[in-house]
Amino acid sequence: MTTQNKQTLSHLDWLESEAIHILREVAGQCSNPVLLFSGGKDSLCLLRLAEKAFRPGRFPFPLMHIDTGHNYKEVIDFRDQRAQELGERLIVRSVEDSMKRGTVVLKSVDESRNKHQSVTLIEAIEEFGFDCCIGGARRDEEKARAKERIMSFRDEFGQWDPKNQRPELWNLYNARTHKGENIRAFPISNWTEMDVWQYIERENLGLPSIYFAHKRQIVRRSGGMMPVTDITPAKPGELIEEILVRFRTVGDITCTAPVESDADTVGKIVLETATTTITERGATRLDDQTSDASMEQRKKEGYF
Amino acid sequence: MNSVNAKQNDSLLRFMTCGSVDDGKSTLIGRLLFDTKTILADTLNQMERTSKKRGLDAVDLSLLTDGLQAEREQGITIDVAYRYFSTGTRKYIIADAPGHEQYTRNMVTAASTANLAIILIDARKGVLTQTRRHSYLAHLVGIPHIVVAVNKMDLINYDQATFEKIKSDYLVFAEQIGLQHSGRDIKFVPLSALNGDMLVDRGESIPWYEGPTLLELLEMAPAAHSEINEHFRFPVQFVCRPHASDDPELHDFRGFMGKVESGFISIGDNVTVLPNGINSRIKSIKLGTQELSEAITEESVTLLLEDEIDISRGDMIVKTGQFSDPVKQITAMVCWLSETPLSTARTYVIRHTTRESKAKIAEISYKVDVNSLEKIPTEGLNMNDIAKVSFKLAQPLMVDSYRVNRATGAFIIIDETTNNTVGAGMII
Missing domain, CATH: 3.40.50.300 (P-loop containing nucleotide triphosphate hydrolases)
Structure with a gap:
């Protein structure tokens, strides 16, 4: 008969196992899922988890990136390289194509394209008939995400209605959809930024170079830092400084700011994360600072 | 490290x-x-x-x-x-x-x-x-x-x-x-x-x-599963058969992917695949490309068996001799979650581990007043009601009592019209 089983998993092993279980539930329940892959650290964790979940088989889903056209080249190169190494199919759909079609209209030339990703994403979902998008969002990122389900239901317009989410009990996920509806699945919901970095360290995952400390030209603007690029030039009168920075999140250039740091290895980043005093989004996501509820608003409009 | x-x-x-x-x-x-x-x-x-x-x-x-x-x-x-x-x-x-x-x-x-x-x-x-x-x-x-x-x-x-x-x-x-x-x-x-x-x-x-x-x-506080002896339960989530692969070694690969919901398993253990009751032995345990000698509770792994058996999602691998027969009738404490009341005339879907079955209500014995804890006779269930309910099932389920095993004693009830999760059950 059974002997006493006193062994328990470490917290990282537990989180990994939960994420693998969620990925396999998506594969088992959905007929046409896709994994959203940006080349960022959270989605790189997802790829490692998918390897652990499905190798030696192929992934039972393609990878897809919604490109705003305003991403750092280092990240895009890394994205392509990683997809190729894995031998998995990568689909890229761009916000610029939606702009050409007229489905995305910017209020001004320099408006951030980040929130317009939702339109391109929904167009891609329709184009391929995806019934589930797997993403790397985490509940600790932002208040409005704390109540997000692991399998989050979106209607035909990609809308998230916080009042109309399915109860989620035990690990019995319900990813059923009718035609046109969509599930957003978040395998690393229960991970914190620290967990992500610890996992990257343990698994020895490669990352785009801009995650590590490097010299970069920046200007200081409304209490934060703005990288100086072709897309985000310095305004007249602003002082351009060249300092050591790294990115804690990578996304659209217009709304992702670096932090001052000399952490040039994953080990140093883990230590820095353990002692940091500012949240990931607070430090680096300019698009969340407009109001306390801005993430909730964007999610209702179909944002990831 | x-x-x-x-x-x-x-x-x-x-x-x-x-x-x-x-x-x-x-x-x-x-x-x-x-x-x-x-x-x-x-x-x-x-x-x-x-x-x-x-x-x-x-x-x-x-x-x-x-x-x-x-x-x-x-x-x-x-x-x-x-x-x-x-x-x-x-x-x-x-x-x-x-x-x-x-x-x-x-x-x-x-x-x-x-x-x-x-x-x-x-x-x-x-x-x-x-x-x-x-x-x-x-x-x-x-x-x-x-x-x-x-x-x-x-x-x-x-x-x-x-x-x-x-x-x-x-x-x-x-x-x-x-x-x-x-x-x-x-x-x-x-x-x-x-x-x-x-x-x-x-x-x-x-x-x-x-x-x-x-x-x-x-x-x-002790971690979950650390204090009790639970039997090995492995609901199959996904079957990996990469036979189209160029690698001839993978040609016959059949990996049964899932999470150890309870207990543990080692290479060489005798196992039975339910509901069909076919016996085999564990040949290999994998986590990604890593070979393991055993897998413990809550670990997501891939199991390979000595024999070629046809297994699909929804089947359950258990240790031989450590299970009771699959059932087509269950009684459970149910919490109704939906704003739409339960209809005793309707057919629902029960999802239990990775398995689903259509289900009809056989009987509602009583509901519990959650304040006085009194048992009250009832015909139907509204949102937030807790009741003792019996179901007839179209497909057999491999269940344990919830008291003994939370993973294999739990299920959710799905309304197929809306696809909503409308109830949660704990098997008595």
């Missing part, structure tokens, strides 16, 4: 908090996050700004857990929120559920993944109807560890006699609902969430209490 990863040997605890805003639940959670340095400067600044806007002198720690705009406008919490903190030795996931009667379903949801429940009592009010309700639900959903946190001790001058009275009152009623007989571990701690006494720091106001602080109780 270097830096923080040196502490790889840590574990994880999921717990829930039961109580209402009035009991200081949000303040308690805020205090736990604040005192374990989980709240960072920018969040604190934002809370300070909001507190000032509302005309408060001190930072309102409850702001931390009030999530959505819609809820803040109503000043209530209407859904389960998940929060995280870490002490360096343990990672915690808090399921924060509203405590009001009309949110029974949210409490059940939060409880389903918790291994410990903090039940908050306002020291001025003592054991109330809601305390009974919260304790009953924690008991029903099988949470093995209960911490009764007697909060707001500052408002009764940290009076020991009041604390002792609440403790004995609680134990009397714990006896009544069978909490004690079921081997539940019940602990009591006096505290003031507002001032931070006995949460993370002991403070100086409760010298007569010599027991552990709330955080120490959390640190000491």
Whole structure:
């Protein structure tokens, strides 16, 4: 008969196992899922988890990136390289194509394209008939995400209605959809930024170079830092400084700011994360600072 | 391994908090996050700004857990929120559920993944109807560890006699609902969430209490599955057959992918595949490309068997001799989750582990008044009702009693018209 089983998993092993279980539930329940892959650290964790979940088989889903056209080249190169190494199919759909079609209209030339990703994403979902998008969002990122389900239901317009989410009990996920509806699945919901970095360290995952400390030209603007690029030039009168920075999140250039740091290895980043005093989004996501509820608003409009 | 990863040997605890805003639940959670340095400067600044806007002198720690705009406008919490903190030795996931009667379903949801429940009592009010309700639900959903946190001790001058009275009152009623007989571990701690006494720091106001602080109780609580002998249960989620691969070695590869829901398994163990009852032995255990000699509870792995057997998603691999026959009729305590009432004429879908079956209601024996715990005869079920229900199933399920095994004793009920999850069941 059974002997006493006193062994328990470490917290990282537990989180990994939960994420693998969620990925396999998506594969088992959905007929046409896709994994959203940006080349960022959270989605790189997802790829490692998918390897652990499905190798030696192929992934039972393609990878897809919604490109705003305003991403750092280092990240895009890394994205392509990683997809190729894995031998998995990568689909890229761009916000610029939606702009050409007229489905995305910017209020001004320099408006951030980040929130317009939702339109391109929904167009891609329709184009391929995806019934589930797997993403790397985490509940600790932002208040409005704390109540997000692991399998989050979106209607035909990609809308998230916080009042109309399915109860989620035990690990019995319900990813059923009718035609046109969509599930957003978040395998690393229960991970914190620290967990992500610890996992990257343990698994020895490669990352785009801009995650590590490097010299970069920046200007200081409304209490934060703005990288100086072709897309985000310095305004007249602003002082351009060249300092050591790294990115804690990578996304659209217009709304992702670096932090001052000399952490040039994953080990140093883990230590820095353990002692940091500012949240990931607070430090680096300019698009969340407009109001306390801005993430909730964007999610209702179909944002990831 | 270097830096923080040196502490790889840590574990994880999921717990829930039961109580209402009035009991200081949000303040308690805020205090736990604040005192374990989980709240960072920018969040604190934002809370300070909001507190000032509302005309408060001190930072309102409850702001931390009030999530959505819609809820803040109503000043209530209407859904389960998940929060995280870490002490360096343990990672915690808090399921924060509203405590009001009309949110029974949210409490059940939060409880389903918790291994410990903090039940908050306002020291001025003592054991109330809601305390009974919260304790009953924690008991029903099988949470093995209960911490009764007697909060707001500052408002009764940290009076020991009041604390002792609440403790004995609680134990009397714990006896009544069978909490004690079921081997539940019940602990009591006096505290003031507002001032931070006995949460993370002991403070100086409760010298007569010599027991552990709330955080120490959390640190000491056993991890899920660590205390009981459970049989090996492995519901198959996905079958890996990469036969189209160029690699001839993979040509005959058949990997059965899933999570060890309970127990453990080693190479060479004799296993039986249910519901068909075919026997084989474990040839190999894999995690990704890594070969393992055994897999333990909660580990997601891939199993390879000695024999070529046709196995699909929804089948379950168990150790030979450690199972009872698949069943086509089950009786369960059900919590109805949907605004649409249960219809006894309808056919529903039951999802149990990775398996589904159509199900019809055979009988509703009674529903439970969650306040008085009285059993009431009933014809139907409305949202938040808890009832004893029997189902007839189209497909056999491989079940255990929920009391013995939470993973194989639990199921959800799905309405195929809307695809919504409308009920949750715990098999008797």
